Amino acid sequence: MSGHVDVLAMAREQLSVAANYLELDSGLHQVLSRPMRQLIVNFPVVLDNGEVMVFEGYRVQHNSSRGPTKGGIRYHQDVDVNETTALAMWMTWKCAVANIPFGGAKGSVKVDTKQFSRREIEKLTRRYVTEINIILGERSDIPAPDIGTNAQVMAWIMDTFSMQKGYTVPGVVTGKPVDLGGSLGRVEATGRGVIVAAEEACKTIGLNFNGARVVVQGFGNVGSVAASIAAQHGAIVVGISDAVGGIYNPKGLPVDELVHRYSGREGGIREYKDAQPVSNSELLELDCDILIPAAIAAQITGDNADKIKAKLIVEGANGPSTPDADKILHDKGILVVPDILANAGGVIVSYFEWVQDLQNFFWEEDAVNERLTKIMRHSFAQVHEAMMIHKTDMRTAALIIGVKRVADATIRRGIFP
Numbered sequence: 535m536s537g538h539v540d541v542l543a544m545a546r547e548q549l550s551v552a553a554n555y556l557e558l559d560s561g562l563h564q565v566l567s568r569p570m571r572q573l574i575v576n577f578p579v580v581l582d583n584g585e586v587m588v589f590e591g592y593r594v595q596h597n598s599s600r601g602p603t604k605g606g607i608r609y610h611q612d613v614d615v616n617e618t619t620a621l622a623m624w625m626t627w628k629c630a631v632a633n634i635p636f637g638g639a640k641g642s643v644k645v646d647t648k649q650f651s652r653r654e655i656e657k658l659t660r661r662y663v664t665e666i667n668i669i670l671g672e673r674s675d676i677p678a679p680d681i682g683t684n685a686q687v688m689a690w691i692m693d694t695f696s697m698q699k700g701y702t703v704p705g706v707v708t709g710k711p712v713d714l715g716g717s718l719g720r721v722e723a724t725g726r727g728v729i730v731a732a733e734e735a736c737k738t739i740g741l742n743f744n745g746a747r748v749v750v751q752g753f754g755n756v757g758s759v760a761a762s763i764a765a766q767h768g769a770i771v772v773g774i775s776d777a778v779g780g781i782y783n784p785k786g787l788p789v790d791e792l793v794h795r796y797s798g799r800e801g802g803i804r805e806y807k808d809a810q811p812v813s814n815s816e817l818l819e820l821d822c823d824i825l826i827p828a829a830i831a832a833q834i835t836g837d838n839a840d841k842i843k844a845k846l847i848v849e850g851a852n853g854p855s856t857p858d859a860d861k862i863l864h865d866k867g868i869l870v871v872p873d874i875l876a877n878a879g880g881v882i883v884s885y886f887e888w889v890q891d892l893q894n895f896f897w898e899e900d901a902v903n904e905r906l907t908k909i910m911r912h913s914f915a916q917v918h919e920a921m922m923i924h925k926t927d928m929r930t931a932a933l934i935i936g937v938k939r940v941a942d943a944t945i946r947r948g949i950f951p
């Protein structure tokens with residue numbers, strides 16, 4: 535999914551940097567660099583035309599020393615087990631940085647959802663969940679949405695798991711529709727958290743968020759909400775894109791109108807005429823203050839990092855910058871708020887949803903948003919402080935905190951038996 539970039543190698547390289555800072559014991563480093571469990575499933579689906587097609591899917595649990603594993607399910611044609619493992623590892627650090635009681639996991643199915651009907655995607659989902667349900671559970675491993683999946687897919691996951699248990703288990707998955715035990719604020723949570731991180735980061739570099747020029751790559755769940763809240767908070771969104779390409783207007787784009795008319799319709803934003811069309815690579819290099827990659831991994835690399843003009847990059851996507859790019863951006867003085875901090879809003883509100891499901895007691899949206907903002911600000915402050923203490927970049931600082939919390943939990947629990 536990330537072209538030629540090996541994202542697992544990238545995740546392991548990031549871990550090694552943190553391990554060096556922490557002077558981690560080599561045995562412990564080995565434990566953390568590998569997933570505790572990888573399940574590969576091949577399963578058939580009868581298509582609408584009666585043909586049988588076999589799909590490949592994965593569920594990877596990286597580490598559960600701080601709690602049940604948690605992580606999204608991605609439907610995309612380019613996924614593989616290594617990428618899924620890298621994403622599971624990042625989830626472990628992300629939950630630890632936010633200090634919520636989960637380990638990391640990730641799931642995926644190799645499928646181009648655009649080629650299949652809604653009924654086929656439902657059948658695929660139900661069969662995939664049946665294949666991986668031996669390792670899922672509200673106390674063991676809890677999925678959520680990611681690229682190509684949404685609240686409806688989460689509802690099918692919950693229903694399938696519950697049918698097999700014989701009773702309703704809302705806590706087995708988060709990001710569900712609100713009327714099925716979902717949390718208010720979950721849909722917006724990742725994008726909202728991205729903007730909290732952006733605003734906090736602005737304060738540290740003396741940039742006024744109000745009036746800042748923002749470019750967002752990806753116009754799905756994370757990108758469209760981040761763009762919309764950025765505009766509500768006074769920023770000027772000058773560029774946005776989806777998988778087909780982007781649009782640019784230095785005077786600003788009408789984000790809410792674009793969300794209303796085009797989100798969920800791949801390529802739709804290009805129909806908006808009062809803007810200049812740009813490719814996804816041109817979009818990243820636009821003149822702006824804040825760049826929010828919110829699509830896929832490995833978008834900012836050694837090849838284009840030098841051309842980035844933003845002063846601040848806030849990673850809505852997972853793994854959008856490679857380690858090569860990190861070095862270049864750091865040398866250029868561009869502050870990068872890393873994925874494991876910047877996009878933690880999703881898993882934080884997923885945690886709230888899980889707590890609400892376990893208690894059967896539901897919160898008002900204001901309470902959700904307030905608690906989300908509080909955790910995001912607190913995590914940002916801790917990571918920023920670690921960055922100053924260790925005189926490093928923000929990703930390394932976040933990893934130092936996340937990896938240390940997981941390492942400490944592993945040591946305290948001890949190696950069984």
Ligand code: NAD
Pocket residue numbers: 679680681682683724751752753754755756757775776777778800814828829830831850851852877878880881
């Ligand atoms: P989504 O499927 O809703 O949207 C993805 C967007 O990226 C779409 O607009 C799509 O057109 C665009 N896109 C796909 N391929 C692209 C390409 N090659 N170039 C440019 N744009 C491309 O997915 P999402 O849930 O918004 O997730 C986006 C990113 O945020 C992913 O990296 C995901 O792992 C990460 N993330 C999501 C959540 C969440 O709660 N949904 C939480 C944390 C992190």
